[in-house]
Amino acid sequence: MKGDTYMANQKLGIIMNGVTGRMGTNQHLVRSIVAIREQGGVALSNGDTLMPDPILVGRNEAKLKKLSTEYGIDRWSTNLEEALADDYNEIYFDSQTTVRRADDIRRAVKEGKHIYCEKPTATSVEESLELAKLAKEAGVKNGVVQDKLFLPGLLKLQRLIDAGFFGKILSVRMEFGYWVFEGDWQEGQRPSWNYREEDGGGIIVDMFAHWRYVIDNLFGPIRSVSCLGATHIPERIDEKGKPYTCTADDAAYGTFELEDGIIVQANSSWAVRVNRDDLLTIQVDGTEGSAVAGLRDCKTQHRVNTPKPVWNPDIQNPHDFLAQWEEVPDNQVFDNGFKVQWELFLKHVFADEPFPWDLLEGAKGTQLSDLGLKSWKERCWVDVPDLHV
Known part of the structure; x- marks a missing residue:
């Protein structure tokens, strides 16, 4: 988390890439992030509240606009590079098809973003291990969806x-x-x-x-x-x-x-x-x-x-x-399993609470x-x- 000061109502910018797909829309956007926003955010142990502020990213402008309007999301973009360059966005989430995931995670790590992504994390165990190593060397927090x-x-x-x-x-x-x-x-x-x-x-x-x-x-x-x-x-x-x-x-x-x-x-x-x-x-x-x-x-x-x-x-x-x-x-x-794990990861990023399901665990799945x-x-x-x- 950038900075050392907690605020009573802290917003956290999240890039959600691939959110127009089936899993991205239903489980991660609607039943997780939108549900968290509707419940008033994530309550932290010190009494503060963390509110996710997503920017929806994808290649289909019409689908992004529709999701933005339907679920009250103010921010969307077809330009991933601009979203990654914005320091306000601290988390990069990826639910694209597997063949697209690794390259964009590399870009996000290079920009210092914390990483949360669907699995498989890459198309081979070697590439999955590379992502885990890059995140570890960059010092960014990282997690993989393990919903079941x-x-x-x-x-x-x-x-x-x-x-x-x-x-x-x-x-x-x-x-x-x-x-x-x-x-x-x-x-x-x-x-x-x-x-x-x-x-x-x-x-x-x-x-x-x-x-x-x-x-x-x-x-x-x-x-x-x-x-x-x-x-x-x-x-x-x-x-x-x-x-x-x-x-x-x-x-x-x-x-x-x-x-x-x-x-x-x-x-x-x-x-x-x-x-x-x-x-x-x-x-x-x-x-x-x-x-x-x-x-x-x-x-x-x-x-x-x-x-x-x-x-x-x-x-x-x-x-x-x-x-x-x-x-x-x-x-x-x-509660919804995807939502529960999202809440745990947000607490991990903001309050340094434990989160054992990292990119190395994701690499084990690819292995x-x-x-x-x-x-x-x-x-x-x-x-x-x-x-x-």
Whole structure:
């Protein structure tokens, strides 16, 4: 933070680059920054209030004007260089496509801006590490969006882990995905670049960055990975109604071995129809109990409540297995995960409060994606070495 004096109502200029995209608009602008402004800012421990003052930056002037008008944002620009040159703007946020992110983060670091960005932070682990090193050498604070840690379902799961509910954790099974329409008779729910490798697409690049921080933070460090990718849908229709060849993977079947012997299986697919409680479910099995967490809910089955089924395909199943689980209560109000992490980062920049999810943590996500792709290509297990800057 520039200067040493706190003000009762302190404004903080934030460059929001790529905010016209789906994630940038919905999660970061509307449900995070606009929501923070509408609640009156971020309350600091000393009683002061921090008010984010964003400038919306992008290439599409019409979209920027529309967002500015709709959400009461006074500042917008198509000139990133001018926004970076303005000392009032202390934070640079990036939610562009991955292939554009690294160059603009370099520019922002050079201008002394604190960095907050979406993941993957770059298209390779080498470039992600370079960004982490540049930020460290420049002395700017930096953070990477790791939103799934703040989902209610995962917070409940963390509560169970902290309480020792599972005993010794044995294994984890993660199922993620849904059917993304091809774009012919129904419009696809995801942008077409997601399915082009040359544009930074692919579910391994996208989701392994998430699985790295989820697994590392909840269950322990990943030490090796085995991954099989697939492009199940070879052709899709883009936003202009034109067919294109899918060059990136739309499904990934991964197995991770953790430091303490826990085995994690993670299936990720944009070509699967959902027959589970949520788009993401995480089942944790331990010696004393098991749990299944979704985005918001979490249910448990303790050792003493575990049924005793017997394999017999010749009779009707006597068990209603889904009814044999108990819901973990909310016991607290859960705010939007993106907003919660934004508030933590703003406190980190302004009041030097802790924020462990930095660019090095982002590089770990890119590393796992790279190693997953390597495992798929070479059809082998790959070790995951420690990263340092």
